[in-house]
Amino acid sequence: MSFLKKHLTRLLILASALSVSAFVGIDFLSMHVPDPIYPNPCQKLQLSDYFKPLAGTAGDTDVYIFEGDQAGATVLILGGTHANEPAGHIAAVSLMENIEVDAGRLIILPRANNSGFTHNDPQEGNPQRFMIKTRRGERWFRYGSRYTNSIDQWPDPDVYEHQPSGQHLSGSETRNLNRSYPGSPDGNLTEKIGYAIMQLLKQEHVDLAFDLHEASLEYPVINAVVAHQLAFDLAAEVVMTLQMEDILFNLEPSPVDFHGLSHREWGDALGIPVILMESANPLQGRYHGKVTPDIIVTGKDKYNLQAAKSGLIEVNYPADGIPLNLRVARHLSGLATTFDIWNSSHQDDQIIVKNIPSYSEMITNGLGVYLK
Amino acid sequence: MNAELLVLIAMMALFAIAVFIGKYPIGISLALASIAGALLSGFGVPFRHLVEGSISYLDPILIIVTAMIFMEIIKETGALGETSRLIVRYFHAYPFLFLTAITFFIMIPGMLTGLSTASVLTTGAVVAPALIAYGIPKVKTGSIIAMAALYGMIAPPINVPAMIIGGGVDMPFIGFELPLLFATVPLALFTTYFIARPHVSRGVRSEVLEKISALTQDIHRARLFLPVLVLVLLMSLSRLIPNDLTSLGLPLIFVISSLAAFRSGRDFNYWKVAQSAIKKAMPVMGILVGIGMFIQILSLSGVRGFLIVNIVQIPSYWIYVAIAVSLPLFGAISSYGASYVLGVPFLLALLGRNEIIVASAITLIASLGDMMPPTALAGIFSAQVVDEPNYFRILKVCIPYIVITAFYGVMMIIGANWFAKYLIV
Numbered sequence: 001m002s003f004l005k006k007h008l009t010r011l012l013i014l015a016s017a018l019s020v021s022a023f024v025g026i027d028f029l030s031m032h033v034p035d036p037i038y039p040n041p042c043q044k045l046q047l048s049d050y051f052k053p054l055a056g057t058a059g060d061t062d063v064y065i066f067e068g069d070q071a072g073a074t075v076l077i078l079g080g081t082h083a084n085e086p087a088g089h090i091a092a093v094s095l096m097e098n099i100e101v102d103a104g105r106l107i108i109l110p111r112a113n114n115s116g117f118t119h120n121d122p123q124e125g126n127p128q129r130f131m132i133k134t135r136r137g138e139r140w141f142r143y144g145s146r147y148t149n150s151i152d153q154w155p156d157p158d159v160y161e162h163q164p165s166g167q168h169l170s171g172s173e174t175r176n177l178n179r180s181y182p183g184s185p186d187g188n189l190t191e192k193i194g195y196a197i198m199q200l201l202k203q204e205h206v207d208l209a210f211d212l213h214e215a216s217l218e219y220p221v222i223n224a225v226v227a228h229q230l231a232f233d234l235a236a237e238v239v240m241t242l243q244m245e246d247i248l249f250n251l252e253p254s255p256v257d258f259h260g261l262s263h264r265e266w267g268d269a270l271g272i273p274v275i276l277m278e279s280a281n282p283l284q285g286r287y288h289g290k291v292t293p294d295i296i297v298t299g300k301d302k303y304n305l306q307a308a309k310s311g312l313i314e315v316n317y318p319a320d321g322i323p324l325n326l327r328v329a330r331h332l333s334g335l336a337t338t339f340d341i342w343n344s345s346h347q348d349d350q351i352i353v354k355n356i357p358s359y360s361e362m363i364t365n366g367l368g369v370y371l372k
Numbered sequence: 373m374n375a376e377l378l379v380l381i382a383m384m385a386l387f388a389i390a391v392f393i394g395k396y397p398i399g400i401s402l403a404l405a406s407i408a409g410a411l412l413s414g415f416g417v418p419f420r421h422l423v424e425g426s427i428s429y430l431d432p433i434l435i436i437v438t439a440m441i442f443m444e445i446i447k448e449t450g451a452l453g454e455t456s457r458l459i460v461r462y463f464h465a466y467p468f469l470f471l472t473a474i475t476f477f478i479m480i481p482g483m484l485t486g487l488s489t490a491s492v493l494t495t496g497a498v499v500a501p502a503l504i505a506y507g508i509p510k511v512k513t514g515s516i517i518a519m520a521a522l523y524g525m526i527a528p529p530i531n532v533p534a535m536i537i538g539g540g541v542d543m544p545f546i547g548f549e550l551p552l553l554f555a556t557v558p559l560a561l562f563t564t565y566f567i568a569r570p571h572v573s574r575g576v577r578s579e580v581l582e583k584i585s586a587l588t589q590d591i592h593r594a595r596l597f598l599p600v601l602v603l604v605l606l607m608s609l610s611r612l613i614p615n616d617l618t619s620l621g622l623p624l625i626f627v628i629s630s631l632a633a634f635r636s637g638r639d640f641n642y643w644k645v646a647q648s649a650i651k652k653a654m655p656v657m658g659i660l661v662g663i664g665m666f667i668q669i670l671s672l673s674g675v676r677g678f679l680i681v682n683i684v685q686i687p688s689y690w691i692y693v694a695i696a697v698s699l700p701l702f703g704a705i706s707s708y709g710a711s712y713v714l715g716v717p718f719l720l721a722l723l724g725r726n727e728i729i730v731a732s733a734i735t736l737i738a739s740l741g742d743m744m745p746p747t748a749l750a751g752i753f754s755a756q757v758v759d760e761p762n763y764f765r766i767l768k769v770c771i772p773y774i775v776i777t778a779f780y781g782v783m784m785i786i787g788a789n790w791f792a793k794y795l796i797v
């Protein structure tokens with residue numbers, strides 16, 4: 001009894017700390033439940049099918065293969081390399097739920113870094129989920145982190161030394177999938193995911209590859225198509241074609257000496273033309289105001305607007321914001337146009353994909369119509 | 373009034389009331405202010421956000437705890453006292469050399485870890501008795517240690533704020549060595565000399581040696597310094613040959629070095645020393661947890677956006693004033709936080725000037741946050757190291773050097789493209 005009396009305050013504090021931990025822990029764990037995807041008929045594999053040691057780890061992820069009746073080119077599309085860039089993830093999902101492949105093969109990873117979807121970036125105050133209205137009602141998607149979850153890969157080194165280039169980046173970048181390529185079979189989890197994706201590219205004989213991203217409004221490489229030199233002419237034609245439809249992209253060559261990125265290492269190591277596309281995510285930068293899941297979908301925010309008026313951001317930011325359906329439509333039109341131009345110069349090795357939602361359709365009808 | 377401004381004022385006011393009237397610890401006060409901010413912006417009490425924000429400081433907290441235990445242990449074994457005795461013995465006749473050696477010695481752990489507290493708590497604590505015995509008053513000794521620790525944190529090879537800024541704009545941490553040396557070494561030596569100058573000229577040399585008590589027991593020096601040697605060796609290994617085997621991480625390195633201290637000098641009770649070390653580190657750990665919550669709520673409530681949009685769009689040359697003032701002030705919450713929240717927008721607002729020079733200068737100015745109350749990590753720990761109960765006396769001595777440092781940083785930014793000709797290889 002005297003023990004209780006003496007330590008009552010301490011015991012109370014300890015008990016409340018434990019209950020807060022339990023409460024919050026359950027909340028954090030809920031992020032491990034994947035948002036459902038309803039793909040059209042296709043073959044479903046795992047990334048670990050290309051690199052066995054990834055099986056059973058948080059880095060394993062679903063691989064969907066859509067194969068046409070006719071032979072043709074094999075194309076890879078990554079969504080969700082960065083789980084806080086929803087347009088990339090949603091573009092991949094909306095493709096999977098609408099398309100039919102006539103010729104060639106389309107391989108889609110909607111959650112390239114699966115671990116990134118299971119947590120949020122500390123100090124950002126981001127929401128865990130956002131909602132999109134579809135015909136069936138509200139559908140939820142996770143809003144994750146740019147990085148692999150620390151619960152899966154910890155601790156970070158003070159400095160991330162990229163292999164094999166020896167390039168130095170800040171320690172947290174060791175959990176950035178798009179700095180990990182070409183990866184390593186005995187590296188950390190992120191390097192293993194990067195390695196597994198390289199194995200997939202190799203084993204499936206991928207002819208053309210895409211990595212779908214978003215960036216903050218103040219980031220100079222935005223609304224951009226970043227192309228490896230092997231894909232540069234193709235990308236230039238895509239940008240010109242889209243320009244005629246008033247869909248504006250900035251064409252950026254992949255920097256030759258910036259290592260670890262998909263548009264650098266996939267091309268260098270495997271000779272594959274690679275294109276990375278960026279749209280503008282109004283929740284990603286530092287200028288946005290109060291955080292709500294709505295900003296992700298409507299793209300509307302007062303401080304972004306104020307920053308835009310002061311010339312602080314790199315894109316045209318209208319008062320109506322930059323909604324998610326516009327950002328997804330940009331990705332899809334970029335993909336569709338690239339397929340068309342590829343096909344005109346690869347008559348024997350085409351990729352023919354039907355029912356990709358068009359830019360104008362998606363702007364008019366909204367995103368929900370194209371999600372099941 | 374603007375809703376975000378209102379939330380900001382409320383958070384600051386509640387923080388001030390909690391600290392100055394409620395006499396709560398800073399960490400608790402930050403947490404209370406964070407909860408108030410969340411409530412006012414309609415988020416209720418968002419436990420998830422409070423925990424998520426503070427989790428970002430888990431790694432620094434582990435470093436601080438283990439570094440503190442290591443420090444207390446080598447104090448117990450007698451290694452600290454003996455080191456300062458040796459420095460004084462061999463350098464006391466040459467003030468210039470003595471102060472130079474001591475400045476670099478203080479800077480080293482910060483250079484290796486990117487943390488000013490690492491410098492203060494390790495080499496800073498080692499040289500404190502030597503400086504005091506040399507005739508420099510303890511407040512000024514604390515000031516020398518605090519300022520050298522700031523410059524050490526910014527000096528190469530490791531500058532965490534520069535890496536944080538680089539991560540925000542895709543700039544690899546390459547080519548920073550010369551700009552960072554230029555940003556730190558002249559200021560570090562200047563600061564030490566000017567703070568110490570009035571005292572070294574008096575010639576206290578003869579009685580200096582007697583003031584420092586020699587070891588009572590007869591202990592072999594090689595054995596006494598073994599823990600420090602292990603520390604230096606493991607730290608250098610992880611930098612020189614980074615791989616899975618050598619990348620132990622600072623917390624484990626400190627633990628291994630602490631274990632190397634058993635029977636190396638005077639005996640000590642590990643349990644008791646560890647307890648007292650954790651007790652000493654507790655306020656700082658609490659502050660870090662509170663800061664994490666505070667920043668998370670600033671972002672969540674939109675106050676961060678409000679602050680940045682209004683600070684960064686300041687016209688023309690006023691931006692330099694904004695940099696010199698807002699970075700250290702925000703750094704009072706956390707210099708890493710200031711680099712993350714403000715450093716990146718400032719760098720982007722200054723595009724067209726050499727990015728490496730600008731980023732180096734921004735980190736130099738942001739580091740001053742470690743001297744700013746209420747957190748003042750470098751300042752408060754320096755006060756502890758020299759047994760000065762009032763940290764503000766240390767801050768007062770440092771103010772001219774803080775102003776000079778901010779000015780120096782702004783000059784680097786203004787002349788970035790000119791400096792780039794000489795400093796970018």
Ligand SMILES: [Zn+2]
Pocket residue numbers: 081082085213214215
């Ligand atoms: Zn991205």
